[in-house]
Amino acid sequence: MSEQWRDLVKEKKLRQQAAIPEAWIISPPPSSRLNVLELPEETGLLTPREVEITESHVEDLLPKLASGAWSAVDVTGAFSKRAIIAHQVVNCLTEIFIEQALQRAAVLDEYLSKTGKVVGPLHGLPISLKDQLAMKGFETVMGYVSWIGKYSEVDAALVEILVAQGAVPFVRTNVPQTLMWPETFNNVFGRTLNPHNRSLTPGGSSGGEGALIGMRGSALGVGSDIGGSIRIPSLFNGLYGLRPSYGRVPYRGAANSMEGQDSLPSVLGPLSTSLGGIKIFMKAVIDGKPWKKDPLAVNKPWDESSFALKEHNNGHQLVFGIMWNDGNVVPHPPVLRALEITRNALIEAGHKVVDWIPYKHKEIIINARAIWASGSQEDYVSITSLTGEPLIHTMSLEQDPLAPPSFRLTAAPKTAFQLWQLHKEKRNYRQEYLDHWEATVAQMGTGRCIDAIIAPGAPYAAPPHGKNYSADFTMIWNALDYPAMVLPVVKVDATLDKVRPPHQFLSEEDKTNYESYNPETFTDAPVGIQIVGRTCEEEALIAISEIADAAIKSFLTK
Amino acid sequence: MSEQWRDLVKEKKLRQQAAIPEAWIISPPPSSRLNVLELPEETGLLTPREVEITESHVEDLLPKLASGAWSAVDVTGAFSKRAIIAHQVVNCLTEIFIEQALQRAAVLDEYLSKTGKVVGPLHGLPISLKDQLAMKGFETVMGYVSWIGKYSEVDAALVEILVAQGAVPFVRTNVPQTLMWPETFNNVFGRTLNPHNRSLTPGGSSGGEGALIGMRGSALGVGSDIGGSIRIPSLFNGLYGLRPSYGRVPYRGAANSMEGQDSLPSVLGPLSTSLGGIKIFMKAVIDGKPWKKDPLAVNKPWDESSFALKEHNNGHQLVFGIMWNDGNVVPHPPVLRALEITRNALIEAGHKVVDWIPYKHKEIIINARAIWASGSQEDYVSITSLTGEPLIHTMSLEQDPLAPPSFRLTAAPKTAFQLWQLHKEKRNYRQEYLDHWEATVAQMGTGRCIDAIIAPGAPYAAPPHGKNYSADFTMIWNALDYPAMVLPVVKVDATLDKVRPPHQFLSEEDKTNYESYNPETFTDAPVGIQIVGRTCEEEALIAISEIADAAIKSFLTK
Known part of the structure; x- marks a missing residue:
């Protein structure tokens, strides 16, 4: 070429x-200077x-x-x-x-x-x-x-x-x-x-x-x-x-x-x-x-009544579902700490926090990936072939052209009819997840279902180059089309974020993720959380995020 | 089988x-009794x-x-x-x-x-x-x-x-x-x-x-x-x-x-x-x-301010674009008469009516059909093959199994990537059509673009069984995702709806359509029009339709 x-x-x-x-x-500073x-x-x-x-x-x-x-x-x-x-x-x-x-x-x-x-x-x-x-x-x-x-x-x-x-x-x-x-x-x-x-x-x-x-x-x-x-x-x-x-x-x-x-x-x-x-x-x-x-x-149009949280008890005594893991991977200690801080801060501010049970996250992710893969390879090649620039196989520092290609580049193309079958699957998952959310009304005692979900945004803080293997914790909300906000909470702290004893691993991926943690690797890395709302209710999600953000800040400055 | x-x-x-x-x-009445x-x-x-x-x-x-x-x-x-x-x-x-x-x-x-x-x-x-x-x-x-x-x-x-x-x-x-x-x-x-x-x-x-x-x-x-x-x-x-x-x-x-x-x-x-x-x-x-x-x-939610036509001069002195044909087929005389009545009724009621120039209707229809055809045959066959019931080839009274199958049954399936290319085309058409509509603001002198389009709903009144060849006049609005309302206007009238002299045909289809008209075939058939609004503005379209419907009724009862 x-x-x-x-x-x-x-x-x-x-x-x-x-x-x-x-x-x-x-x-330029020496490359050994990490924090700039x-x-x-x-x-x-x-x-x-x-x-x-x-x-x-x-x-x-x-x-x-x-x-x-x-x-x-x-x-x-x-x-x-x-x-x-x-x-x-x-x-x-x-x-x-x-x-x-x-x-x-x-x-x-x-x-x-x-x-x-x-x-x-x-x-x-x-x-x-x-x-x-x-x-x-x-x-x-x-x-x-x-x-x-x-x-x-x-x-x-x-x-x-x-x-x-x-x-x-x-x-x-x-x-x-x-x-x-x-x-x-x-x-x-x-x-x-x-x-x-x-x-x-x-x-x-x-x-x-x-x-x-x-x-x-x-x-x-x-x-x-x-x-x-x-x-x-x-x-x-x-x-x-x-x-x-x-x-x-x-x-x-x-x-x-x-x-x-x-x-x-x-x-x-x-x-x-x-x-x-x-x-x-x-x-x-x-x-x-x-x-x-x-x-x-x-x-x-921008909905002021949604921003005023009219359907969320005007922002008082909100009920949050908190998701500690997605059923497949338990996040690293700093991420768990950020979630714990958020939970405690919300409770201290007068809100209620209950556990959120993830529903078929892995299945939904597999469906999403299959949908993209149905034509992605042809798309990438149609562009790179114009100049012959190589398709990038990996994000790791060593760009080894012989490295096995990522799943992104090995997917078999699908027919339109096969894609339709994936759409049916996706629609069914979205319906089930909506019902899962709506069903919480029965347990809340507020006449409302949970107001928002608190969730990890990734199973780790920023990892080394080439090591960000999974976007499952964010991708799930794209697949469901729920708006999702990231709030920063803390930074990785070697004293507070020690390796935790191994838990019962949820999957092979979970084990790999667990083993990849040590606080030194993640020095100075910020840690945040996600808050997830309802489709097309950005106004409410922003207002709920303001409440959570204020609670976290107040909790952390005590 | x-x-x-x-x-x-x-x-x-x-x-x-x-x-x-x-x-x-x-x-049952004899089958010779047509109007029941x-x-x-x-x-x-x-x-x-x-x-x-x-x-x-x-x-x-x-x-x-x-x-x-x-x-x-x-x-x-x-x-x-x-x-x-x-x-x-x-x-x-x-x-x-x-x-x-x-x-x-x-x-x-x-x-x-x-x-x-x-x-x-x-x-x-x-x-x-x-x-x-x-x-x-x-x-x-x-x-x-x-x-x-x-x-x-x-x-x-x-x-x-x-x-x-x-x-x-x-x-x-x-x-x-x-x-x-x-x-x-x-x-x-x-x-x-x-x-x-x-x-x-x-x-x-x-x-x-x-x-x-x-x-x-x-x-x-x-x-x-x-x-x-x-x-x-x-x-x-x-x-x-x-x-x-x-x-x-x-x-x-x-x-x-x-x-x-x-x-x-x-x-x-x-x-x-x-x-x-x-x-x-x-x-x-x-x-x-x-x-x-x-x-x-x-x-x-239901938008009362849209229904009150806040963005349409509160319903006063509206501006309608009227589309006499889609650039491909000129409708039969009864349909043209329904359009003429609508125009005259609206003008009499104090509104303005200008001509609407159809924009790439044929191209948009071809794109829509290709999208459906990308997997339709596999879908139909996957269902009919369960029992072996025949796929229906035609809507005509004679169900000839040797008749050439409709385009619905001969489409070659496409790949997902090919379907994506059709989506790009569709998006571009929709963008261009939106611009086409928004651009009318320059000619209106009202500070608004046209408030709605008046259009035929079909190039004919109800045709004989098996003769409803085209849905182009309705399909266009599905492809653009514009809400569209049908209002009844008149019935075919042999005296008023005589064959008109031939016009310069816009297409082969137009000629065929012209030749298929005679008032006797369409005895007693109702004739209506379409009113077309903006995406997700059902409330405004309903209110505008009420105005047009009242104008037409008042015009016809004079």
Whole structure:
């Protein structure tokens, strides 16, 4: 096979490098330095005000931008600089268009100073975008050598809405080839690292977002999630992240993997340093009436009564189901500790917590994988064959071309009729799971079924590169189309998170997972949880997450 | 092939016959009598009060039932008797369970007399169900010999909701084998006829509903629509019928054809003698929170502000786009007259009517057909092969086994990946059509785009059996997922609907269609139109339809 694809990569990387302002180039720390979170400040490139700006949350930035206390140019400049520094240590960016962003910010500043009004609720907020969010005049490479030079003629619908609401896109972020990996590595831009510990993966497929926002190079970013791709990077980088229901956020015009695979689709959604960022994003997007731009967007306005938890006892004495494992794998000690903290915090705040019994999780996961595999190989090959770039077989540091290919690359294609049979199976599982949830009304004594599920987001904190074997804990909610929020809780702590004595293993996988734990491997890795709500009830899930987040914070600061 | 399947049919028909009360058996009119609408009264079996009841609309029946002026037993009895009479002349029923219905009605009467309250908004209303709406303990044959003896263990979710809201299911109605025909004939129950003119088809696939409600054997029935199957029988029988958006009405537990075909799915919806019936049905179903029973139901409560036309100038000075043909076929004179009446009526009522330019209708139809064909043949054969019943090749009166099979039976199966490519095509068409609609804002001068489309529902009134070749005029809206309402307008009139001079034919199909018209063939056939709204805006579409219906009625009675 010709190696000409390497020339394409070289040329693309040169163009990327040229987009980085020289003044912001740093001398890289030694690769032995694992935790680089403090590095942006240490460089001395950021002014104290730029540090203050970049360490602010979305809900604090927006009022300052709206009042003119901070200009959009200053805020965009600060995040741009910090993003570029971050990129040099964790390799999180793909497209860099700071100059255009600053021009746009200047227009916004002028508008505000002339009219006294903001353009929209996101006025002046820099926003980072996963490398699928096409923008007019820019390439959308999405981790494929074959897509270098693929310039978009229009903005993705979501970009249109965000810009109309006042946001300032300034960078795009790295992904794995095919998007169908929970880590972040491709033949064009290489591997993204976890800023908390560079020997660990930032997760994927929105791993560039996770690493960038983890380093405060952005306060709000857009990822996509087909099996955990927003939530895994959120968990692994100590962030908030929401996987919305199908169609709540418009996908039109974004590049994607396995386009036309509509059975169990990817969704776009936010990652942020704060829950405020998540809420503000969702409300701004939905208020932008995405169904007028994207026929697949759900026609459902933002529902204030759902956000006020009218059907959830107005947020008082909620009942949570807590899932300690998925019936197949028991999570590592730090994850169990995060769950224990959450349970205790919720009880202390006056809520009730009961055990959630997982229902056929393994069967549902197998069905989901089979659906994707029904045409995935043909999809991947149809793209990589354009340039002959190799299909990536593994996320491990050693890219051994002789390694046995992952299940992603060995699936036998199916017929449409066979796919229909998988759809029937999926529908039945979804019906049974809905009944399983609704049936809890009988035990609650509240007249309601449980208000939300607390669950692990992964069976471990961010693992070493190549070791993120399973996305089962996130994928289950995609298959069921339940919105799921990630909240950060703690960090791995060698003292508190000692190896626990072996339990009765639920599966071979469980044993392997148990044996893979020791606290040293996971030094500094953040640990979070998932909160899971009902289909298309993002508003309620956000409000319940606010309650849980406040309870956890109050519990931990005692 | 063994002919044992014929024994199954014989035995099933005997059981059906046994469910008919002997007192209601009539001596059939000669087959030369085409219009049988008045026959129920002529039999003398109906009391004057039963005639009054069965000629009442849903919105008039419900207050009388709620006040106790008419008992549920009386109302159920009256419709049952009329339904049985209808069945004997147009062959519209499948399952008949009048005894159970009367028992249920008696329970409702007792509840009302004891508590002074109704069970729900549909208290005591008999409701007919297409032969897909499974009910616990009953067979769901759905036109397949192979499904004789297939007893359901649970009610379909929609039946559960209707019953909880007070409705009284009393009969199920006939369908074509596979459901994928716009007429109504199968190997078990035979052919359903059009009561306006028995030489014509009542349409399909909800043809049993159409014929039954057309004869006032039911005031409200449930059909399903994947390409026109609610709307075509509504049009052909002079009824109101709504094809709701995907998932607005729950499908769970209903039998179906091509199960797992989720790309362009069938939806359930109402047919009724009045628009009031359609509205009452939709509100009662949505108020039943179908998303708590069916994971595929859209989580969207009934929207009063949409029904009040808040985004459509509160219903004043609406702007309609009128589509005279679909770019491929010009409808017959009676259909054009119905459109002309509608246009003139709307203008007279103070609204604006502009021409609607169809956008790639033929391409969209071809894509839809290819999607269904990707696995349909395997689906049909997997069912018919269970008993060896023949696959039906044609809807014509002569069931010639040597006739060339319809396109439905010759499609080559596709791979899942090929199906994905069709999905991409479909998504692009839907995006372009949405843009086409949104772009009208520029010409309207109202600040809004057009409020609804007026369109033909078929290129002809009810044609003779076997001659309903095309469902293109309805299928287009399924492919786009726009809700579409059928309103009756006039009947074919030999004086007014003369053959028009030939036009410049748009296609070979157009020429064939033109040549197939003469007013005599279509004697007494009703003629209606479609009104088309925006995805998931059923409330607005119903309100706009009320405005148009009132305008048409007022225009015609001048």
